[in-house]
Structure formats: structure tokens, C-alpha cells
Amino acid sequence: MKTISRLRYFLYLSILIVGCTTGKNALQKGNYDLSVFKAIDRLKNAPKNEEALYVLPIAYDLALKEHLRKIDEAKLSSDVLRWETVLGHYQKINQLSDEVNSSPVALGLIKNPSKYINEVEDSKIKAAEVRYALGLNQLNENNRASAKNAYYNFEKAQYFYPAYKDVSQKLDEAYWAAVLKIVxxxxxxxxxxxxxxxxxxxxxxxxxxxxxxxxxxxxxxxxxxxxxxxxxxxxxxxxxxxxxxxxxxxxxxxxxKIRRDSVVIGETRTKAKIYGTVTATLSxxxxxxxxxxxxxxxxxxxxxxxxxxxxxxxxxxxxxxxxxxxxxxxxxxxxxxxxxxxxxxxxxxxxxxxxxxxxxxxxxxxxxxxxxxxxxx
Missing domain, CATH: 3.30.160 (Double Stranded RNA Binding Domain)
Structure with missing residues (x-):
């Protein structure tokens, strides 16, 4: 009976491990990107794994649709930083594409995975434009706290698009307006x-x-x-x-005052030791x-x-x-x-x-x- 119980336990554990490595569990939890990455990783080691072959196209399709839906929602929102959200989702779609292209088996299941290169560049420019405008408004407030916020916005703008207008000059200008000088x-x-x-x-x-x-x-x-x-x-x-x-x-x-007993203080004619007490005063x-x-x-x-x-x-x-x-x-x-x-x-x-x-x-x-x-x- 104990042997049967152990077999069931290891069988369950094996099924659970396979499910995790093929991306099935991630798919069921709605984590489509992770499901894609796990399935492809599994196929690189086991190209004929049936569960990974089944999971991958479903997970990729759901992941792509989810990112495109969130991109549309972000574009319609009133969030001033919406282009950063848009950029993030386009970049994730491109990561999925790169991952598919890294596996011949995955590429056989997903023909021509979507990639948005121009859209990423356009989103970077728009995100930089927003941060740059925010930085200018804050810099014009002529106070140290606003100049500090302007610096962070110019820094973000430069991160998204290093060559955007005169962002390097504005970054330097904001820094010196924000810095505290102590002698x-x-x-x-x-x-x-x-x-x-x-x-x-x-x-x-x-x-x-x-x-x-x-x-x-x-x-x-x-x-x-x-x-x-x-x-x-x-x-x-x-x-x-x-x-x-x-x-x-x-x-x-x-x-x-120090006293020590049983100290050898001499010996008899027959060489037997004589024990006694010795004292000293220590300062x-x-x-x-x-x-x-x-x-x-x-x-x-x-x-x-x-x-x-x-x-x-x-x-x-x-x-x-x-x-x-x-x-x-x-x-x-x-x-x-x-x-x-x-x-x-x-x-x-x-x-x-x-x-x-x-x-x-x-x-x-x-x-x-x-x-x-x-x-x-």
C-alpha cells in the first residue's frame, strides 16, 4: 500500500512539473506571456512534447490579443503618460516575436509572428515628447522642487529618445536649477x-x-x-x-591581599616535598x-x-x-x-x-x- 501511495505521489508530482514547464498552468491562470516563454523553452529541450505543442499557439494568440487590447485602451485614455503604456505593450509583443523566432519548432506553429518596430519608435518619440513638455512647464516654475521634477522628466525623455530636441541641454539646465550648493x-x-x-x-x-x-x-x-x-x-x-x-x-x-595554600616551600632530607601557605600584597x-x-x-x-x-x-x-x-x-x-x-x-x-x-x-x-x-x- 505504501508503495502504491508513493507511486501516485510521484506521478502527481511529475504531471505538475510537466504542466509548469510546458506553460499549461500559466495559461490556465491567464498569464499568457509566461505561458509562451515556458512552452518555447520546453520545446527547445523536447521538440515533440505534445502539451507544449498544444499550449504554445493558444497562449501566443491570447497574449497578442491582450496586448493589442490594452494598447487600444491606453490610446483612448486621458492618462498623460499613456504613450509609455503603449510602448511597454508593443515591446512585450516584440519580445514574444523574438522568442518565437528563436525556436524552429515554435516558428512552425506560429507563422510570421507579429512585430511592431515602427510603432515602438513612434511610441518612444511620443513618450519623450510628453515628458519633455512636462519638464519645460516645471522648469518654468522657477523653484527648486519643480526643477528637480523637471530633471526627472527630461531624464525620462532622454531615455525614451536620446536625440529628442535639446533634451540634453534641458537636462543640464534643470539639474543646476535643482541642485543645492553648500559652502x-x-x-x-x-x-x-x-x-x-x-x-x-x-x-x-x-x-x-x-x-x-x-x-x-x-x-x-x-x-x-x-x-x-x-x-x-x-x-x-x-x-x-x-x-x-x-x-x-x-x-x-x-x-x-593574596594567599595561596598547598605551595611547595621546601623539602626534607629525604627529598620529600614540604607544602605550606604563601602570601603577597599586590598593588x-x-x-x-x-x-x-x-x-x-x-x-x-x-x-x-x-x-x-x-x-x-x-x-x-x-x-x-x-x-x-x-x-x-x-x-x-x-x-x-x-x-x-x-x-x-x-x-x-x-x-x-x-x-x-x-x-x-x-x-x-x-x-x-x-x-x-x-x-x-
Whole structure:
């Protein structure tokens, strides 16, 4: 009985798989294009497959009629972008034709499959014409949001028909009307001693601004670039280290009384080991050198002369060192404790290095803050 059940299961599974690969299931579900592609694919591997031979002409005829019906409906609709719908259906018909032509068996079943080359080209021109007209109207509104929409429409027009009128020029015009230009002032620090360390942070910021690509409609300029290119900025980004402390030192001592039993402390005349208890006093020193600062980020609207964003970004870096010494019997110590006693106090990095270190977490937060803010534009 189990053998019969298994045979039925595999027979059912085989029928289901064949139905899927021949396109029969897709045909029954009304997915005529997929049915055509599956049937042809099956015939390429099994030219005499009866189910695929039966499915293909029916599926192709229904697919063609469906696309032509949707083309007629789109042409009669009031949708301003109707030519893109028309174009899409003509292209799908042509894909079906190419697929039929790729199989001698399919071509024997479907003589001269329909192909609409001229209609595709005509639809592309009409689709580009609509997008171009929309772009012109939006560009004439003379505001950044409309210029951005105009850019997208000109981009679509160029995609449909690259040589359409002066679309490349209009695309460039819309872009520069839509782009937000930001001048980033040099990072300021109120100490001449840390100017060199501040330059490292400045270089990091400059590199980020140069490589920024998250929003194509946002461009950052240094003051030098803005002056050279005569850029009138929309916004000004100011970065100042308002407050910082470098090299604040804390040393903490911990004293531990250590006792270990069953330690070999000698031997008898007969060489027998003598066990006893050993003790030691361990002093552990933990040293921390803390450096921290606060970066003030201000975004200034150059048109309204107002501050539109203000944020204080903190950063901290803690340098640590540990060492120890002991009094008593070293055998009371673990290997790790003994290693600590062999270490000596080391000098912390110089202040300039500590300044650089606390700016690293500030830089990470700054990048995130700027990215989130300008993603809205």
C-alpha cells in the first residue's frame, strides 16, 4: 500500500512539473506571456512534447490579443503618460516575436509572428515628447522642487529618445536649477597649539564632501572652490570646536591581599616535598587619560539669512594603561598577575595625538548627521 501511495505521489508530482514547464498552468491562470516563454523553452529541450505543442499557439494568440487590447485602451485614455503604456505593450509583443523566432519548432506553429518596430519608435518619440513638455512647464516654475521634477522628466525623455530636441541641454539646465550648493567653511579651533591636529579632522571632512554621492542634487564646495567658480551658495556649513579638554589624567590604585595554600616551600632530607601557605600584597594601578570635545555644527541659509540647523556633537577618547607591583612571595601570584608586575608605567600619547583621537567619533557622528539632513533635499 505504501508503495502504491508513493507511486501516485510521484506521478502527481511529475504531471505538475510537466504542466509548469510546458506553460499549461500559466495559461490556465491567464498569464499568457509566461505561458509562451515556458512552452518555447520546453520545446527547445523536447521538440515533440505534445502539451507544449498544444499550449504554445493558444497562449501566443491570447497574449497578442491582450496586448493589442490594452494598447487600444491606453490610446483612448486621458492618462498623460499613456504613450509609455503603449510602448511597454508593443515591446512585450516584440519580445514574444523574438522568442518565437528563436525556436524552429515554435516558428512552425506560429507563422510570421507579429512585430511592431515602427510603432515602438513612434511610441518612444511620443513618450519623450510628453515628458519633455512636462519638464519645460516645471522648469518654468522657477523653484527648486519643480526643477528637480523637471530633471526627472527630461531624464525620462532622454531615455525614451536620446536625440529628442535639446533634451540634453534641458537636462543640464534643470539639474543646476535643482541642485543645492553648500559652502563648507574651514573647521575652526580656538587654540593655535592644536591647529595641526585640527587639520587632520579638516582633511577628513573635505574628503567626505568631495566623495559625497548620496543625493545627486547636493554639492559641497570649499570656500576656495566657491570663490574660484564664483558660486553663490544656498547654504553655508560652519564647524567649530567650541570646547575641548585634552589629557585629563586619573590614576586609581587597588590593593589585594593574596594567599595561596598547598605551595611547595621546601623539602626534607629525604627529598620529600614540604607544602605550606604563601602570601603577597599586590598593588594594581589603573591609569586613564581622558580627552573630549564638542563640535558645533551650524547650517546657515544664505538666502533667508537664518540658521536652519544647529547641532552640538560630542566626542571622547580614553587612553588606558595598567601595571602592578607586589610585596611578599611571588608564588602567591597567578601568571597574569606576575606579568602585570613586570610591566612599567608608560607615557600616554602626546596631546596632539589625543586631540585627533577624540575627533574620530565626532567625525562619524558628523557624517551621519549631514547624510540624514541632506537626504531630504
Amino acid at each position: 563648507v567653511q574651514p573647521v575652526r579651533v580656538n587654540s593655535s597649539y592644536y591647529q595641526l591636529s585640527n587639520q587632520y579632522f579638516q582633511d577628513q571632512v573635505a574628503q567626505f564632501m568631495k566623495n559625497y554621492q548620496q543625493n545627486r542634487f547636493v554639492i559641497f564646495y570649499s570656500e576656495q572652490q566657491a570663490n574660484q567658480q564664483k558660486v553663490n551658495p544656498d547654504q553655508i556649513l560652519r564647524l567649530n570646536f567650541e570646547d575641548f579638554i585634552v589629557g585629563q589624567t586619573y590614576v586609581k590604585e587597588r590593593v589585594e 594594581i594601578f589603573d591609569k586613564q587619560v581622558s580627552s573630549s570635545g564638542l563640535l558645533a555644527m551650524t547650517i546657515f541659509d544664505n538666502q533667508t539669512q537664518r540658521i536652519i540647523r544647529q547641532q552640538n556633537i560630542p566626542g571622547t577618547y580614553i587612553w588606558q594603561d595598567s601595571w602592578a607591583n607586589y610585596h611578599g612571595d611571588e608564588r602567591a601570584l597567578t601568571n597574569q598577575q606576575l606579568q602585570m608586575t613586570r610591566r612599567r608605567e608608560i607615557a600616554p600619547p602626546p596631546p596632539a595625538t589625543l586631540f585627533v583621537e577624540f575627533t574620530k567619533p565626532i567625525y562619524a557622528q558628523l557624517v551621519n548627521e549631514i547624510s540624514n539632513f541632506y537626504n531630504r533635499y
